[in-house]
Amino acid sequence: MQVTVEDLSTVKKALHIEIPGETVAKAVDAAYQDLKKTVKIKGFRPGKTPRSVLERIYKKDVHADVSQKLIQDAFVDAVRKENLNFIGTPDMNLPDLEAFDEKGPLKVGVTLEVRPEIGEIDFKGIPVKKTLHVFSEGDVDTQIEMLRKNLARKVPIAEERPAQSGDFILMDYEGLVEGQPFDGTPKTENHAYLIGRNTLSPAFDENLEGMNIGETRTFDVSYDEQYVNKAFAGKTISFTVTLKGIHEEILPELDADFAKNFGDFESVEDIRIKIRDNLQQGYAKRIEQEVNEQIFSALIEKTSFEVPDVMVNYELEGILEEAERAFSANGVTFEQLGQTREMLAEEYRGLAEKQVRRHLILGSIINQEKLDLDADEIIAGFEELARNFNQPVDLIKGFYESNPEKLEFFRHTMLEKKAIQLILDNSLIEEVSPEAAEDVENTEDQTV
Structure with a gap:
């Protein structure tokens, strides 16, 4: 068996394996001998079926089995011989079975990857700045306020006024792109939304400010190519919004019940x-x-x-x-x-x-x-x-x-x-x- 190793990179190798014709012929002969011992064909006694008959019926199967075993054994021997510590599944360029030659050499190409060879690493004396982060009572207060907001009740505002930043609103909305429905902003009813969080962009929230309950507004919002939501990036969306309610948060008292x-x-x-x-x-x-x-x-x-x-x-x-x-x-x-x-x-x-x-x-x-x-x-x-x-x-x-x-x-x-x-x-x-x-x-x- 001949094996040549081509370095495609330091971690990728191409193996060119050639199995001699003599080895192929012996493997084919042995396969037919084994087949003759076990196969049952009408008109022939067990073990007496002529090879020509076996070839006519089982040739493709024999070629496939012999090819697979020879290639597998050759690959294992080649890897052992070349001391290749490969990783993953090798990519094998298998020969065409239609052109299988029972007396000729069998050639196969294999591409595989190996672990990189890393020399001795000098890890001593690395300069490191260790930032001594500490928390403050203000950080604790912030966490407490977040917990209060989690338990907050949202109630309709008492006075009649337009919507403003910080309001929780209830709205119906839909966004069209070039006059057509858009999957990213489908028609939605009774949607709860916080003005000022800029969930649909700062420009969207700015257009909500000043709206009165029952009012409907139509406005365009353009999103640049770098917008975080790739579905919106580079698009101009025409929104129609109907304001249905304005709510405010009532935070719970900081007590034992809380x-x-x-x-x-x-x-x-x-x-x-x-x-x-x-x-x-x-x-x-x-x-x-x-x-x-x-x-x-x-x-x-x-x-x-x-x-x-x-x-x-x-x-x-x-x-x-x-x-x-x-x-x-x-x-x-x-x-x-x-x-x-x-x-x-x-x-x-x-x-x-x-x-x-x-x-x-x-x-x-x-x-x-x-x-x-x-x-x-x-x-x-x-x-x-x-x-x-x-x-x-x-x-x-x-x-x-x-x-x-x-x-x-x-x-x-x-x-x-x-x-x-x-x-x-x-x-x-x-x-x-x-x-x-x-x-x-x-x-x-x-x-x-």
Whole structure:
């Protein structure tokens, strides 16, 4: 067997495999011999059917079976011989069975991708600015006000006046494009809308201001090419709106009854304590993400390698599935946002590649530093998951121990965290205030 390897890139290879005619002929002969032992054909005793008869009836099947087995065996041998650590499903250029030659060489081309070879990574001494974000009581007050708004009652306004920004209104509306109905703004009745939130654009909301109950207005709103809702982008929509009601919010009092609406809270102060805890955790997570982003940006910049498409595509599929789940949970589809799966795939491909680079870099550091986990670390990981999901540790432990693939993924995730901590322990971390960090960003923006 002859094998030549063509480097299409550092991570993509083309294999040109040629199986000798002698090997093909022997495989064909063996296939007919095996077939003769088992096949039953009227007029011939078992094992005595002439090959010519078998060829007339089973030739295509024999050629297909022989071709498949020879190619599979040759591919496995070629990969082993060339020491190719391929990933994903190889793309095989299979020969035409109609032109199968029982005595001639069998040629096949295979394109596959391999993991990139990453040299030793110098991860020590990376400069990092750690912004010490802190929350204020004003942040707590803001959260409390949001909770009040969630429980607010909307009642018709007492006085007769036109609609204004901040009003909750009830309206019928429809939007036409070039005089024709438009899927993005179908005829809708009794639609609740907050003026000033600019859900359908600032220009739309401005046209609502000054309307009186019972009044109907028709006006045009033009959307630029960069508008966030791609279905609206570049269009001029002619809206007809009838105002049917104006409402205002009545916020609940901050008392014990208010607190009990949100769970096992006896007072507003109990809620404030919980909010402080959530804000603290949120800022800690933000600090961690900002520090990690700086570390990975530095490592990606100093570590140059090509990324296999198959790994990017796999990561991208995960991102898209997560986006679909998030949209579905909110009762929204890609199409309602003027997007398609293909558009989002193009938008998020860069992010997917970046994440693959991160995983490959961390994997390289794990191997380079010979990182591993002991039993206590794995148990600690189970305990953390149990706290996060409010489940018994034994339940978490049993789940992973009964699912070897998920356990391996869990172990690898923990090893990545261990690698990140190792990088942090060897980084040059400078703690800065949010104000100082903002000054640095402004200076960098001016420099650019």
